[in-house]
Amino acid sequence: MPAAILRMLRRDRWALAGAVTVTVIGFVAVFATLLTTIAGHDPYTYDSAALDPATGQPAGVLGGISGDHWFGVEPLTGRDLFAIVVHGTRTSFFIGIASTVVSVVLGVLVGAAAGYLGGWTDRIVTWAVDVFLGFPYLVFMIAISMVAPPEIPKPLLLIVVIGFFGWPGIARIVRAQTLTLKQRNFVAAARTLGAGPWHVFRTELLPNLWAPIIVVATLSVPSRIGLEAALSFLGVGVPVPTPSWGRSISEAIQWVGTDPMLLIFPGLALFLTTWGFNVFGDGLRDALDPKSGVR
Amino acid sequence: MSLLSVESVSVDFGATPAVRDVSFSLTAGEVLAVVGESGSGKTVTAMSLLGLLPGTASVRGKAFLNGRDLYSLSPTELRSVRGNEVGLVFQEPMSALNPVFTVGDQIVEAVRAHRSCSKSEARARAHELLGLVGLPVARFRAYPHEMSGGQLQRVVIAMAVANEPSLLIADEPTTALDVTVQAEILALLRDLRGRLDAAILLITHDMGVVADIADRVVVMHDGRVVEQGPVFEIFASPQEEYTRQLLASVISLGSAARPARVVDTPVLRLDSLSVHYKKFRAVDDVSLEIGRGEVLGLVGESGSGKSTIAGAITGLVPSYDGTITLSGQDISSLRGSSLKKVRGRIGLVFQDPLSSLNPRATIARSIAQPLLLHTSLRGSALDQRVDALLDAVQLSAALRSRYPHELSGGQRQRVGIARAIALDPDLLIADEPTSALDVSVQARILDLFRSLQESLKFACLFISHDLAVVEQLADRVAVLHSGRVVEQGTHVFSAPADPYTQRLVAAAPVADPVVQRARRS
Known part of the structure; x- marks a missing residue:
């Protein structure tokens, strides 16, 4: 499989661009503190010196972009926008990937169990998937975030809630794949030797499920990052003052007339991340799909 | 022109x-x-x-x-x-x-x-x-x-x-x-x-x-x-x-003649086995016996119930009527670990070798699977056993780290056979093991089968639609038609008594234009 991915990256320029983007943004997320130290600002400190004392607007052109403040500053507070976007990357990336892991683990276990065991297990799972896919989950998530006790850390709550609502799509794909694998004789061979369901899952099904799982997971990361941004935009995401793209965008809306750069930088970061994951995921699908003939 | x-x-x-x-x-x-x-x-x-x-x-x-x-x-x-x-x-x-x-x-x-x-x-x-x-x-x-x-x-x-x-x-x-x-x-x-x-x-x-x-x-x-x-x-x-x-x-019907073997205690006994799918009777009151070291050929056309019988014995068909006895033990009454133990005494060779091997597992892993499930062999002892099995099916030990798609059809089927004999089974079930292979490969696989059977002395249920192949290997033949055994014995191909068997034998093509044309006219 790694060989197939390398071959794909060499052939498919767009997927390569996506992979590079994702890697760069991943680095930014991991080394956020280091980067902002180099830039000389953290996302929390107010800096009235960077503001125009008369209006509270950033001093200078383009939202106060300067050698000191690379992306400019926030109006009224003077906080460094570069530091906010960089630290927001960490929040978005972490929540996006962790919630994907939650959905993948749930989806694979439930989907494979439904496909392999069949019968009532399958009926209940398919029924639950249909219900969850039609569920107004955004409303539900907002409600949960409102009523959840404050002792639970918000990022953890977001990961669990976003992850939990993501499993049905993955379970559906894994179930379909398991149903076709079950027809293959190597699964029958293991069963006739007395192998139990867990053994069959681990040694026969899972190695053949990796390719679709990786593709679906990669393609679902951006929608989760978007969901976190949406929740933060609506004010039920990560709490103030933790930087988040969604809340940055939400706050920038009221300044868009006077300071458009405030909207453009976090928006661009969100766009680049979702674009990178999508293009890379598409490339992966082409490379790992058995139907494309490359294995 | x-x-x-x-x-x-x-x-x-x-x-x-x-x-x-x-x-x-x-x-x-x-x-x-x-x-x-x-x-x-x-x-x-x-x-x-x-x-x-x-x-x-x-x-x-x-x-x-x-x-x-x-x-x-x-x-x-x-x-x-x-x-x-x-x-x-x-x-x-x-x-x-x-x-x-x-x-x-x-x-x-x-x-x-x-x-x-x-x-x-x-x-x-x-x-x-x-x-x-x-x-x-x-x-x-x-x-x-x-x-x-x-x-x-x-x-x-x-x-x-x-x-x-x-x-x-x-x-x-x-x-x-x-x-x-x-x-x-x-x-x-x-x-x-x-x-x-x-x-x-x-x-x-x-x-x-x-x-x-x-x-x-x-x-x-x-x-x-x-x-x-x-x-x-x-x-x-x-x-x-x-x-x-x-x-x-090319093997034709009537080219093999072998003395009937003396059969002692039966390894496998089916007593009035029936399998229903809703109202359809796939297998209808079948009773068979295979002795130690004996090869029973099971022939019939598609839909006759051959593979369903194999499925009932191996547990792939979960519900049936009648009893299946393996080495004196009634399988249908077993549960849990004693059932798993019995499964290890049955080897199974499939028709399509590509589909019967996990595409993401190496050859060595596929062959080692029954050993991992049923024995405590691990590490180098396991590797040695796998190499010995590869040798038994005349494959080079260098193939052990290859994947199934890197092998030819004949080599894959050899791997399938190695996996089936890994636990030295009492009973080997071969379900159309050569029908997906070319004739020259088929001939070599049949040779391998015969020599393995002679050295390991397993009882064998050999299922095929090809009468000539069955005649090559089987000591005794049972003919299946619409889920019933219409005829069984050693004489089935030389002197078929049942009208269906007669039709089957008459339709089997002979690779000789002179004979074939004489039969037609």
Whole structure:
């Protein structure tokens, strides 16, 4: 499989661009503190010196972009926008990937169990998937975030809630794949030797499920990052003052007339991340799909 | 003057040559059989004539049909050739027909594709065609899923001859069919050739079919023509070494004679085994016995219940009536770990070796699986046992870290056999183990089977639709028809008593044109 991915990256320029983007943004997320130290600002400190004392607007052109403040500053507070976007990357990336892991683990276990065991297990799972896919989950998530006790850390709550609502799509794909694998004789061979369901899952099904799982997971990361941004935009995401793209965008809306750069930088970061994951995921699908003939 | 003349045709897929410098010709009313094993380029050659190869193929050479070079035709001209001057019969009749239209409508469609005639004229022609291929006119309204494989192949043939083509290309037309049905389809093709005066280009790997119907034979190997000539000469005195090998590996019924073995205690006993699917009785009151070191051949056509019996023994078919006793233990009463223990005493070899090996597991991992499940062998002791098993099936230990797609069909089946004998089983069940393989590979796999069986002395249930293969290996034979054992014993092929067995034996093709033609008349 790694060989197939390398071959794909060499052939498919767009997927390569996506992979590079994702890697760069991943680095930014991991080394956020280091980067902002180099830039000389953290996302929390107010800096009235960077503001125009008369209006509270950033001093200078383009939202106060300067050698000191690379992306400019926030109006009224003077906080460094570069530091906010960089630290927001960490929040978005972490929540996006962790919630994907939650959905993948749930989806694979439930989907494979439904496909392999069949019968009532399958009926209940398919029924639950249909219900969850039609569920107004955004409303539900907002409600949960409102009523959840404050002792639970918000990022953890977001990961669990976003992850939990993501499993049905993955379970559906894994179930379909398991149903076709079950027809293959190597699964029958293991069963006739007395192998139990867990053994069959681990040694026969899972190695053949990796390719679709990786593709679906990669393609679902951006929608989760978007969901976190949406929740933060609506004010039920990560709490103030933790930087988040969604809340940055939400706050920038009221300044868009006077300071458009405030909207453009976090928006661009969100766009680049979702674009990178999508293009890379598409490339992966082409490379790992058995139907494309490359294995 | 010849109807079709193929002159030094070569086909490449990218840099890989598939067909090299192939020439042959065909006159009206003649049946030319192109034979060869998989990968010999026989199908590629035939498909190139109608421009049906994928876009990556590049074709050189010339192929004249009635004086026109087929390779120089434009796509529009080629479409008027297909189905009009040349009819095509496929291997899988079920996939060649559209499941949502009636077969009648599809024949009408085939007629109207090349003729400007009214709907009623086309319907009349379709009725006539149904009669021509020996189907009742009432079947006009039937959908493909309502018909048997043999009937569907008749429909496909009716569509192929709808516009009275001068050439009929038949690509393995009987491979997916049972022997008795195969005999009927071959009789139909012979009859049509006589009535329509069409030439038939028959592509097949089955020497029995060649002997039955061909006038002349082209033998292909590795993309080249090895030898060609009249059918009687090729079979009586093949000139080339490859042709001789190919003919030698064909096994015919009546070529094996072996003394009956003395059987002591039975390893496997089935007592009035029945399996139902809803109302359908797949297996109906079957009682069998296999002794230690004995090979019981189970023969029957598709749908006779052979594989269901194997499934009941191995646990793939969960519910059945009657009792299955393995080495004195009633399997149906066992649960949990004692059931798992019994499973380890049964080895299973599947028909399609590619599907029976996990594509993402190495050969060593596949062979080690039963050992990991049932023994405490680990580490280097396990590796040694796997190497010993690879050696037992005559595979190099260097293959242990390969993946199934890197192996040939014969090698894969050897891996399947190694896995089945890993635990030194009491009973080995082989479900059509050679029917997905080429004849020369089949012969070697059967040799391996026989030597393993003699050294390991397992009882063996050998399931096959191929009577000749079963006769080679089996000490005793049971014939299955519609879920019932109609006849069993050592005499079944030499002196069949049951009318169904007699039909089966009579339909089995013999790879000898003289014998085959004598049987027909």
